[in-house]
Amino acid sequence: KAGVTQTPRYLIKTRGQQVTLSCSPISGHRSVSWYQQTPGQGLQFLFEYFSETQRNKGNFPGRFSGRQFSNSRSEMNVSTLELGDSALYLCASSFTFESTGELFFGEGSRLTVL
Amino acid sequence: GENVEQHPSTLSVQEGDSAVIKCTYSDSASNYFPWYKQELGKRPQLIIDIRSNVGEKKDQRIAVTLNKTAKHFSLHITETQPEDSAVYFCAAVTSGTYKYIFGTGTRLKVLA
Numbered sequence: 001k002a003g004v005t006q007t008p009r010y011l012i013k014t015r016g017q018q019v020t021l022s023c024s025p026i027s028g029h030r031s032v033s034w035y036q037q038t039p040g041q042g043l044q045f046l047f048e049y050f051s052e053t054q055r056n057k058g059n060f061p062g063r064f065s066g067r068q069f070s071n072s073r074s075e076m077n078v079s080t081l082e083l084g085d086s087a088l089y090l091c092a093s094s095f096t097f098e099s100t101g102e103l104f105f106g107e108g109s110r111l112t113v114l
Numbered sequence: 115g116e117n118v119e120q121h122p123s124t125l126s127v128q129e130g131d132s133a134v135i136k137c138t139y140s141d142s143a144s145n146y147f148p149w150y151k152q153e154l155g156k157r158p159q160l161i162i163d164i165r166s167n168v169g170e171k172k173d174q175r176i177a178v179t180l181n182k183t184a185k186h187f188s189l190h191i192t193e194t195q196p197e198d199s200a201v202y203f204c205a206a207v208t209s210g211t212y213k214y215i216f217g218t219g220t221r222l223k224v225l226a
Binding site: 002004021033040041042043044045050055056058071090098100102103104106107108 | 120141143146148150156157159160163165203205207209210211212213214215216217218219
């Protein structure tokens with residue numbers, strides 16, 4: 001069974017631009033969540049989707065948005081990029097409806113904002 | 115808001131010694147506590163988890179303990195090996211919120 005796939009793996013943007021990251025979950029997984037990983041801050045929750053519905057959102061500005069498609073693939077978008085948005089963005093999928101189950105992470109998309 | 119504090123941020127131990135990482139959570143309704151290991155340049159992977167109706171769980175050299183009253187849980191690794199070197203993250207999850215609150219991570223170095 002293929003794992004969680006994230007694209008692109010690396011990208012460089014400049015301040016003010018926007019970026020879209022993609023995540024394909026493990027086949028059969030309907031829950032997809034996104035996390036921002038930065039040194040010293042650990043993994044910070046961005047949002048979670050299940051069957052195309054956002055069920056929760058973290059404490060990030062409105063520039064961060066996401067969506068999920070009917071095939072469970074998910075995208076997140078960051079508009080008007082700031083230097084502080086440089087981070088590793090991790091996507092995770094889960095099989096269970098409830099959140100109390102194992103997360104399977106992708107390898108991440110490393111975003112650098114210049 | 116919800117918060118998970120994790121200590122220490124770095125930990126160095128001699129091979130064969132034990133390592134203990136501690137986490138404290140703020141939401142008393144949290145009922146699921148997983149631990150993830152992230153090796154350098156790799157994705158985080160679940161190594162052990164515990165639910166609120168259990169006080170302790172063991173899996174070979176790894177164990178987790180939970181004290182609900184103190185809102186505190188810990189990861190114990192015995193007989194550490196060089197391959198245990200990684201960053202370890204604890205998390206607290208509350209059913210129905212659909213989000214993991216992660217600690218800030220502990221970088222464990224096992225010295226040969």
